[in-house]
Amino acid sequence: MVTTQEKKTEEKWGMVIDVDKCIGCQACVVACQSENNIPVNEEEHFNQRRPIQWIRVERYWEGEFPDVKARFIPIMCQHCDNAPCEPVCPVFATYHNSQGLNVQVYNRCIGTRFCANNCPYHVRFFNFWEPSWPESLKNQLNPDVTVRSRGIMEKCTFCIQRIRRTERESGRDGNELKDGDRALNTACVNACPTDTLVFGDFNNPESRVSKLRKKEMDDHHGRGYKMLDELGTSPNVIYLKKVDKEAKESSTH
Amino acid sequence: MLPGDFQEPRITQRKVLLLGVIGLGGVSGLVVALALGLFVLSAWLGLPLDVFGFNEGPDQPIEFPHTVHVQELGLDCTFCHRTVTKDAAASIPAVGLCMTCHKTVGDGNPEVDKLRGYYESDRPIDWVRVHRVPDHVHFVHEAHIRFFSDKMGGDSETCSICHGDVGGMEKVNQVRSLKMSDCVDCHRNNDAPTDCTTCHY
Numbered sequence A: 001m002v003t004t005q006e007k008k009t010e011e012k013w014g015m016v017i018d019v020d021k022c023i024g025c026q027a028c029v030v031a032c033q034s035e036n037n038i039p040v041n042e043e044e045h046f047n048q049r050r051p052i053q054w055i056r057v058e059r060y061w062e063g064e065f066p067d068v069k070a071r072f073i074p075i076m077c078q079h080c081d082n083a084p085c086e087p088v089c090p091v092f093a094t095y096h097n098s099q100g101l102n103v104q105v106y107n108r109c110i111g112t113r114f115c116a117n118n119c120p121y122h123v124r125f126f127n128f129w130e131p132s133w134p135e136s137l138k139n140q141l142n143p144d145v146t147v148r149s150r151g152i153m154e155k156c157t158f159c160i161q162r163i164r165r166t167e168r169e170s171g172r173d174g175n176e177l178k179d180g181d182r183a184l185n186t187a188c189v190n191a192c193p194t195d196t197l198v199f200g201d202f203n204n205p206e207s208r209v210s211k212l213r214k215k216e217m218d219d220h221h222g223r224g225y226k227m228l229d230e231l232g233t234s235p236n237v238i239y240l241k242k243v244d245k246e247a248k249e250s251s252t253h
Numbered sequence B: 001m002l003p004g005d006f007q008e009p010r011i012t013q014r015k016v017l018l019l020g021v022i023g024l025g026g027v028s029g030l031v032v033a034l035a036l037g038l039f040v041l042s043a044w045l046g047l048p049l050d051v052f053g054f055n056e057g058p059d060q061p062i063e064f065p066h067t068v069h070v071q072e073l074g075l076d077c078t079f080c081h082r083t084v085t086k087d088a089a090a091s092i093p094a095v096g097l098c099m100t101c102h103k104t105v106g107d108g109n110p111e112v113d114k115l116r117g118y119y120e121s122d123r124p125i126d127w128v129r130v131h132r133v134p135d136h137v138h139f140v141h142e143a144h145i146r147f148f149s150d151k152m153g154g155d156s157e158t159c160s161i162c163h164g165d166v167g168g169m170e171k172v173n174q175v176r177s178l179k180m181s182d183c184v185d186c187h188r189n190n191d192a193p194t195d196c197t198t199c200h201y
C-alpha cells in the first residue's frame, strides 16, 4: 500500500525454474490450488478441457519402452514483458503493473476470453462455472484472495497477496524485503521439495534469481532459456535446461 | 336521429366509479414509481438518502452506545478494536473484553444483562455489519492508520476520516459511500498508489 510509494526502486518479480530438479511430484500444483482458492477440478472439467490450474506440470515421455524417461516441466503464467494477452483486452482488465507483473483485475473483466486465445502458453483460465468446493473444504478458502465468479478470466498472479502482505508488514515493522523470505515466496515455491522453483526480484542484483539469470543466461555455458522465446513475448520466467549427459554425448558425436 | 350521428355519452354511476378507480390506481402507481426511483437513486449515490430514516444504521443485537464509551469514558478506538493498528481487519472485541468491566459495571441495565447472558452461555454476539466493501476489495486498516496518523497524529482522529464521528453515534451508520471513486479520490489526493492491484487481487 503506502510502502510501495516510499520505495526508491520498484521490484521486478520473476522466477527461475530448474527443469533438471523437477521430479513431477505436483506439490506446487496442490499448493497453488489451495493458496489461490482455485475450485476443485473434476473429471468432467478435464474431459471438456476446461480445468483451472494456474500452474501445471507437463509430462513428456522420451525414448522407447525399456528406456523411457519422464520429463517434467512446470508451467505457469510467464508474466511476459511484452504480453500478447494485454493489448487484446477491450476493458483493460489485464495490464502490466510497475512491478513487472501481468495483472488480472477480476472486477473489471467482462469475460470476452480474447486474452486466453492470445496466450501462447495456455495459462489463462476461464470460469465456465460458478466455483464450488466440497463442504469439507469451505473453511480452507484463503481470505486474502478473491473468489472468482463465473464468467471471469483468471491466472497465476505470482501470489500477489503474499507480495502485498510482506510489503505492508515490512513497512509496518520497518525492515527490508528479504530475498527468499517464505512469507514473500509464492505458494508453489514454498511447496517445492527439490528447490526447482526460485522466486525473487530481478531488479535486486543480490537476489538468487538475478544471480541465476546472470550465470545461466550466458550464451556459451548457461542452461537458461525462455519458453517460446522466438515469439518475442520476453517472459519473466527463466527455465534451466535438463542436464542430460547422454543427450550431450550423442549430439557431439 | 341519424345513424353515426354524435351521441353524447350517458354518464352513469358505474362509469363514475370506474373512472375514480382508474384515477386512484394511476396516482398510487405514480407514488410507487417515485418511491422506487428514489430507492434506485439513493443506491446509485452510494449512501441512502437522509430522509425517513433511510440513512439509519441497522439494529444491533445489543444497543451498544458508542457515545457512553467514547465521549463519557474517553476510551480510544483501539482499546476495543485491538488489531486495527496491526492488521487488515479492525476486529470486533470478544465478549470477554466487554466483561472485564461489565462484570461489575452496569447492574440493572437491560442491555448489560443481555451481554452477560451471552457471556454466561458462551455465545458470541452476532453484531450486524455496518461497513462492508465487496469481496474483490482488500482493504487494510493498518496501512491507512499508519499513513494518516503519521500525517495528522492520533489514531482515533484517523478513524473518523472514513467512519465519521462514531463516538457521537447512538447507533452506528455509514457516513461515506466507500465506493471505488471515494477510495480512488482519496488515494489520488494523498499520492497513494492507484495501481489496480493495490486493492484488487
Ligand code: SF4
Pocket: A021, A022, A023, A024, A025, A026, A027, A028, A029, A057, A072, A074, A191, A192, A193, A194, A195, A196, A197
Ligand atoms: S513441486 Fe517442484 S519438483 Fe514437484 S512438480 Fe512442482 S516444480 Fe516439480
